[in-house]
Structure formats: C-alpha cells, structure tokens
Amino acid sequence: MNKTVFFGAVAVAGLAASMGSAATLDDIKERGSLNCGVTTGLVGFASPDANGVWTGFDVGVCRAVAAAIFGDPTAVEFVPTTGKTRFTSLASGEIDLLARNTTWTFSRDVDLKFDFVGVNYYDGQGFMVPKELGVSSAKDLDGATVCIQTGTTTELNLADFFRTNNISYEPVPIETNAEAQQQYLAGACDVYTTDASGLAATRASFENPADHVLLPEIISKEPLGPLVRHGDNDFGDIARWTLNALITAEELGVTSANVEELGAAAGNNPEINRLLGTEGELGAMLGLEADWAKNAIAAGGNYGELFEKNIGENTPIGLARGLNAQWTDGGLIYSPPFR
Amino acid sequence: MTNNHDRSIAFVRTEDVPAAPPPPNAAGPTKWLKDNLFATIPNSILTIVALLVIYLILQGTLPWLLNGVWVSPSLSVCRDILDGATGACFAVLTERWNQLLFGFQYPADLYWRPGLAFILLFFAAAPVLFFDLPRKLLIFTALYPFIAFYLIWGGSILTPIVALVGVVAGAAVYQRYVKGSFALGFFAGIVAALIVWNLGGLIIPDEEITEGAMRSVASRDLGGFMLNMMLGVTCVSLSVPLGIALALGRQSSMPLIKYICVIFIEFIRGVPLITLLFVASVMLSYFFPPEATVDLFLRVVIMITMFSAAYIAEVIRGGLAALPKGQYEAGDSLGLDYAQSMRLIILPQALKISIPGIVNVAVGLFKDTTLVSVISMFDLVGMIRGPILASTDWQGIYWELFGFAALLFFVVCYGISQYSQWLERRLATDHR
Numbered sequence: 164m165n166k167t168v169f170f171g172a173v174a175v176a177g178l179a180a181s182m183g184s185a186a187t188l189d190d191i192k193e194r195g196s197l198n199c200g201v202t203t204g205l206v207g208f209a210s211p212d213a214n215g216v217w218t219g220f221d222v223g224v225c226r227a228v229a230a231a232i233f234g235d236p237t238a239v240e241f242v243p244t245t246g247k248t249r250f251t252s253l254a255s256g257e258i259d260l261l262a263r264n265t266t267w268t269f270s271r272d273v274d275l276k277f278d279f280v281g282v283n284y285y286d287g288q289g290f291m292v293p294k295e296l297g298v299s300s301a302k303d304l305d306g307a308t309v310c311i312q313t314g315t316t317t318e319l320n321l322a323d324f325f326r327t328n329n330i331s332y333e334p335v336p337i338e339t340n341a342e343a344q345q346q347y348l349a350g351a352c353d354v355y356t357t358d359a360s361g362l363a364a365t366r367a368s369f370e371n372p373a374d375h376v377l378l379p380e381i382i383s384k385e386p387l388g389p390l391v392r393h394g395d396n397d398f399g400d401i402a403r404w405t406l407n408a409l410i411t412a413e414e415l416g417v418t419s420a421n422v423e424e425l426g427a428a429a430g431n432n433p434e435i436n437r438l439l440g441t442e443g444e445l446g447a448m449l450g451l452e453a454d455w456a457k458n459a460i461a462a463g464g465n466y467g468e469l470f471e472k473n474i475g476e477n478t479p480i481g482l483a484r485g486l487n488a489q490w491t492d493g494g495l496i497y498s499p500p501f502r
Numbered sequence: 503m504t505n506n507h508d509r510s511i512a513f514v515r516t517e518d519v520p521a522a523p524p525p526p527n528a529a530g531p532t533k534w535l536k537d538n539l540f541a542t543i544p545n546s547i548l549t550i551v552a553l554l555v556i557y558l559i560l561q562g563t564l565p566w567l568l569n570g571v572w573v574s575p576s577l578s579v580c581r582d583i584l585d586g587a588t589g590a591c592f593a594v595l596t597e598r599w600n601q602l603l604f605g606f607q608y609p610a611d612l613y614w615r616p617g618l619a620f621i622l623l624f625f626a627a628a629p630v631l632f633f634d635l636p637r638k639l640l641i642f643t644a645l646y647p648f649i650a651f652y653l654i655w656g657g658s659i660l661t662p663i664v665a666l667v668g669v670v671a672g673a674a675v676y677q678r679y680v681k682g683s684f685a686l687g688f689f690a691g692i693v694a695a696l697i698v699w700n701l702g703g704l705i706i707p708d709e710e711i712t713e714g715a716m717r718s719v720a721s722r723d724l725g726g727f728m729l730n731m732m733l734g735v736t737c738v739s740l741s742v743p744l745g746i747a748l749a750l751g752r753q754s755s756m757p758l759i760k761y762i763c764v765i766f767i768e769f770i771r772g773v774p775l776i777t778l779l780f781v782a783s784v785m786l787s788y789f790f791p792p793e794a795t796v797d798l799f800l801r802v803v804i805m806i807t808m809f810s811a812a813y814i815a816e817v818i819r820g821g822l823a824a825l826p827k828g829q830y831e832a833g834d835s836l837g838l839d840y841a842q843s844m845r846l847i848i849l850p851q852a853l854k855i856s857i858p859g860i861v862n863v864a865v866g867l868f869k870d871t872t873l874v875s876v877i878s879m880f881d882l883v884g885m886i887r888g889p890i891l892a893s894t895d896w897q898g899i900y901w902e903l904f905g906f907a908a909l910l911f912f913v914v915c916y917g918i919s920q921y922s923q924w925l926e927r928r929l930a931t932d933h934r
Binding site for chain 2: 207211243252367480
C-alpha cells in the first residue's frame with residue numbers, strides 16, 4: 164500500500180526538502196487548494212462554526228489568497244496549528260501560508276527563515292481592571308496583583324513597564340487564557356494583562372462586560388501578520404499583494420458589494436482599474452489571472468469589511484479600529500500603490 | 503383442709519408467647535443508623551459534618567443542574583434566558599453535540615459510518631472479553647479492524663481487502679513453515695504479507711472517492727470523542743501483544759534481542775509521552791517530503807502504542823517474575839519447547855497476575871489520548887479548547903463542557919475497571 168511511497172520518501176527526503184520550497188504556486192495549483200495554517204481556535208480571528216466552516220479575521224486572509232489564485236474562496240485546506248507547531252508546519256511545507264496572529268519579530272523573520280508579508284493587525288499588550296477599582300491609567304497600578312501568562316513576552320514587557328514607571332506589582336502566574344479568566348473573575352488578581360485583542364475577546368465573554376474596563380496604555384508592539392517560507396519570493400509576492408489589495412480596496416472604497424460593478428469595465432479611477440485588472444497587467448506579473456484582486460476582495464470584502472465582520476465594534480468582541488484604521492484616518496494601515 | 507391444690511397454680515401457659523418486636527432502637531433502620539452513623543460521639547459528629555457538606559454541595563450544584571438551559575444559540579442568549587438565576591448552559595452540548603462526538607470536519611451525512619463501527623466494536627470485542635461465548639465469533643473479531651477502517655475512512659474497498667489478503671497470506675505462510683522453525687515461519691509470513699501488499703498496491707486506484715456514501719475521509723477530518731475511542735482501542739489492542747513480546751524479549755537469553763528490548767523499554771519509559779507526540783507530529787514531517795508524509799493518525803498510533811507497550815512489558819515482566827521457578831522447570835520437564843511452554847504454562851499464569859497492572863495502563867492510556875490536542879488534533883478536549891471555546895457564541899463556558907468530557911471518560915474508564923474486576927473473579931482458581 165503506502166510501503167513503496169514510504170521507502171521512496173525516506174530515500175528522497177533530503178533532496179525533496181531542499182527542492183520543496185522552489186515553486187509553491189505550482190504545487191498549490193497542482194493540488195487545487197491552498198494549505199493555510201490557522202490557530203486551533205481564537206475568538207474572532209479563526210474558529211470553525213457549528214457547521215465546521217472556518218470563519219474569522221485571519222481566515223479571511225487565507226480565503227482572499229485562495230480566491231486570488233483560484234477565483235474560489237473555498238479552495239483552502241485549513242490546517243489548525245498550535246503556538247508550538249506553527250513554525251515547523253510552515254518550514255516543513257505542510258502549509259503554504261501561516262495566518263495565525265503571529266507577531267512579526269526580527270528573529271522569526273531572520274533566524275527562523277520566514278518572510279512576513281505584511282501586518283493585518285497591530286496589536287499591543289494592554290490591561291483590564293474591574294471598573295469598581297476606579298483606575299483610569301496603568302500608572303495608577305502601584306502595588307497591584309497582576310495575572311500574567313508565564314513564559315510569554317508579555318511577562319517581560321510587564322516587568323519593563325513597571326520598572327520604567329518606578330512602581331511595584333505582584334505577579335500571579337497563570338498558564339492559559341481560560342485559567343486567567345477564572346482567576347481574574349474570582350478576584351485572585353486586580354489586573355489581567357495580555358494582548359489587547361485577547362483582552363477584548365475575554366471581556367466579551369464575561370457575564371457583565373460593562374463592569375470591566377481596558378486601560379488606555381498599550382505597553383508593547385505586537386504587529387500580527389501572515390507569513391510564508393523564506394526563499395519563494397513569487398508566492399510571497401502573491402500573499403503580500405493580496406493583503407495589500409484588501410487594504411487598498413478599503414482606501415479606494417472598493418467593497419464586496421460594488422467590486423463586481425467596478426471590475427466589469429474600466430472606470431475613471433486608474434488605480435481602481437489597475438487593482439481590479441481592467442487596466443494594466445498586474446495580474447500577469449504575479450502569474451495570476453487579471454481579476455485576481457477582484458476575486459480576493461469579493462471573497463470576504465476589503466480589509467475594513469473583514470475587520471467589521473469578525474472583530475469590529477458590532478461584534479461581541481467589539482474592537483475599535485484604533486491603530487488599525489487606514490492611514491488616511493490616522494491609523495497605521497497603509498498599502499504601497501498599485502502601479 | 504380445703505383443696506387448695508387446684509388453686510395453687512393460678513395460671514399455666516400452654517402455648518408460647520408470641521415474639522415481641524425488638525425494641526425500636528435494636529432493629530431496622532434505627533439500628534443501622536445507630537451502628538453505622540451514630541455509634542460513638544465522634545462518629546456522630548463526623549456524620550453530621552458529612553451531611554452538612556453533602557447538603558452544601560447539593561445546594562450549590564442541584565439548582566445549577568436542574569435549572570440548566572438546553573436550547574439556546576449562544577452563551578449570551580443563555581444568560582438572558584436565565585436572567586440572573588443560577589443555571590447551567592447545557593445548550594452548548596446540544597448545539598455542538600456532533601462536533602463533540604465526531605469533530606468538526608467529519609462530513610455530517612456520514613456520521614452513521616463511525617456510529618456503525620462503534621456498535622460493531624461491541625460485537626468484535628465481546629468474544630475476546632467474554633471467553634464463554636462461542637469461539638467462532640472470533641472470526642468477526644479478526645475481520646473487524648478492516649471493516650472499521652473501511653467504515654471510518656471510506657474510500658476504495660480494495661484497500662482493506664488487499665490489507666486483509668496480505669494478513670491472510672502471511673498467516674498461511676506462517677502456519678506452513680512454523681513447524682520447521684518459529685523464526686522461519688515468522689519472517690516468511692512477514693515477507694509474504696509484504697509481497698501481497700506491494701502487489702495489491704498496484705491495483706488500488708490512486709484517486710480518492712469523492713462522492714457517495716463511502717467517500718474517502720482524510721485522517722485530519724477525524725475528531726471528537728470518536729478520535730479518543732479510535733486511539734484508545736487501537737493502541738490498547740496493539741500494545742498488549744507488543745508488550746508481551748517485549749517482556750519475553752527482555753528475559754531472553756539471546757543478548758541481541760535482550761538488549762534491543764531493554765534499550766527500547768528504558769528509552770520509551772524515560773521520555774514523556776508528550777515529547778513522543780511532538781516528535782510524531784513535528785519532527786517526522788522534516789524527514790518526509792510534504793506529499794508523502796505518513797498519515798498523522800498512524801504516526802500518533804505508533805507513538806502511543808510504543809509508549810504503552812513499554813509500560814505493559816514491565817507489568818508483564820512483574821507477572822513473569824512472580825511465577826515460581828518450578829513452573830518453568832515443569833514446562834521443560836514435559837518436553838515442551840520454548841514457544842509451547844510459554845503459551846501453555848507460563849503466560850496464562852503470568853498474564854492473570856498482570857491483569858490489574860495491564861488494566862491500569864490501559865485506563866491511563868485511554869486518558870492520555872487527550873494529549874493529542876497539543877499537536878492540533880481535535881479530540882474531545884481539543885474540540886473543547888479550540889473550536890468551541892474560540893467561537894464567539896460559546897467562549898467563556900467551561901464547567902458544562904469539561905464536565906461532559908469528564909463524564910464520557912468516566913463511563914468508559916469505569917467500565918474498563920469493572921470488566922477487569924469481573925475478569926479477576928472469573929479467573930480466580932485459588933481456593934480462598
């Protein structure tokens with residue numbers, strides 16, 4: 164049965180490992196689907212619904228890339244990864260793209276040999292306190308007990324923040340978000356600190372979310388973005404410019420509602436024309452169809468639509484755009500021009 | 503003198519007094535209470551304290567259980583329905599019932615397949631577990647792995663048939679040559695099976711069946727409690743024979759075999775299971791090209807089987823060591839060869855001694871199958887921790903889900919332990 168494959172595999176393992184990264188796009192096209200690594204479940208970012216269909220903000224990126232390649236947002240094989248298995252899955256070629264709220268850091272980019280193709284969410288470490296504590300700034304937290312996940316960068320950031328502000332705290336080490344939630348609600352700690360998006364999601368699950376407030380201080384930079392393997396720049400470009408297309412679409416007012424209409428024929432905005440493939444040859448340069456970006460936007464909407472649908476203010480998570488607003492609105496979301 | 507005589511005895515009872523009922527505090531429930539709950543003052547105090555504790559526990563949990571909400575689309579709706587009252591939100595169990603049992607990727611219209619495989623499991627296991635049943639039922643047990651494989655994974659029916667033919671060919675060759683020498687029969691059997699599998703591999707169609715009732719389901723689509731059951735059943739049934747072989751190998755007088763077994767057992771026992779699972783899921787994919795990876799389910803089965811086989815080997819070694827030397831000598835003096843004396847004299851006794859230990863390992867192994875959730879397989883606990891708790895509808899709900907998981911595991915583990923106690927009584931040949 165698989166025996167011949169097995170022995171063949173052992174023999175050519177080393178060879179294939181070095182060749183595997185050469186033409187990811189060809190592999191994907193041959194396979195007929197994109198293998199996209201996501202979390203095993205993070206509220207708003209990626210989780211399967213009651214019918215087993217993956218939804219979420221990171222999932223939207225996977226679907227957009229699949230739509231850009233195949234014109235079909237469902238041509239994605241979602242591979243759930245944990246914080247521990249995500250990088251090996253990508254490095255070994257099990258997945259083509261990792262969209263798993265992964266922080267872009269120097270060592271991951273350079274030492275682990277990955278390429279981050281952009282940032283789809285600017286996160287940062289924040290604090291949550293019960294409203295009755297009457298605290299309005301993290302600098303008032305002198306002497307507070309703080310629930311903190313051990314072995315993460317948040318632990319180090321916290322120590323730095325309190326030292327620079329010359330105030331003291333008492334850490335309550337916890338292992339998982341679920342544990343933190345229980346400890347915090349039981350009053351074992353005054354403050355819970357983790358990434359702001361995680362805090363918002365946690366707060367949304369409380370029985371009385373309004374009794375808890377997120378403090379305005381954000382004490383670390385956590386730019387989260389999708390990443391691909393180092394060394395296949397062609398596929399990296401596809402992922403990068405698909406993300407940029409979603410961002411540009413929001414900036415230019417192209418939405419999932421009007422993308423068909425705008426992409427049907429060349430209009431009078433040349434950048435929209437180039438983006439949607441009614442003018443120029445941008446799709447061909449990527450090795451894709453001319454309407455690649457149109458398909459990517461039609462898959463789940465532009466960046467702003469994805470944000471509002473999955474984690475925005477009208478969802479239970481209720482994240483404000485903040486840093487993740489377009490640069491024209493005072494945020495950091497900015498795409499290079501389509502030209 | 504008057505005749506006093508007939509009045510000297512005023513009354514003579516001619517029949518027995520009917521037995522009076524015992525005093526109320528010396529019989530019935532009162533006596534039982536007095537003897538068992540209020541025998542002494544410290545006993546009485548303990549009883550009252552215990553009753554108080556039980557009352558407090560029930561006071562906390564009963565409203566929560568009885569007032570539970572069973573139909574609701576999300577946790578927030580649940581809370582609206584309860585409107586501040588205490589009550590569980592069991593709606594998560596009803597809404598995600600299929601996901602908890604089968605994972606979220608198994609095609610919904612095919613749930614009958616693993617369901618049928620689960621029912622057949624009882625028929626397959628019965629003749630092994632209860633040896634009073636007719637021995638002919640064992641034929642079904644032998645066929646069951648192939649049937650279950652076909653039911654759960656689907657695809658071409660040729661795959662399990664070729665596998666079965668390979669096993670049958672191997673067994674036939676083994677039977678043919680084992681009379682000459684055990685080693686010859688053993689290796690000839692393996693070679694024959696390999697030949698059949700390789701030749702059979704040529705006729706199995708490569709493309710997967712994508713439609714119909716028996717379409718293929720990939721291993722990564724398995725999940726839920728089904729995955730725990732599959733891992734548990736497969737690994738326990740594989741690791742017992744492997745463990746026996748390792749235990750015998752460790753006692754072998756042939757140094758090569760002995761040291762292979764010793765090193766294997768000591769290495770596996772010295773490494774945490776979670777490390778082995780990480781090796782299975784992460785490291786192995788570095789060694790194989792992406793197209794030809796060995797199935798993740800198979801990798802995990804191999805690792806868990808190796809792990810529990812090492813433990814079972816040590817349990818059985820304890821059983822072997824407990825037998826008096828005379829039993830071995832008795833086997834030799836009857837002129838039995840090694841295989842015969844092991845099969846007929848030593849192992850039946852050693853295994854009987856080892857039953858509690860083997861069951862202990864089996865129960866532990868079954869619970870250890872939840873560890874696969876750390877390598878992103880969605881077993882019952884993985885489903886709870888990942889997809890269900892991460893959905894916007896259900897995040898923040900813990901007691902109901904983990905309580906349900908605990909209940910499922912308890913039912914299975916308690917069943918196993920009850921079976922083992924029955925088995926010990928059934929096999930008790932000493933006259934106690």
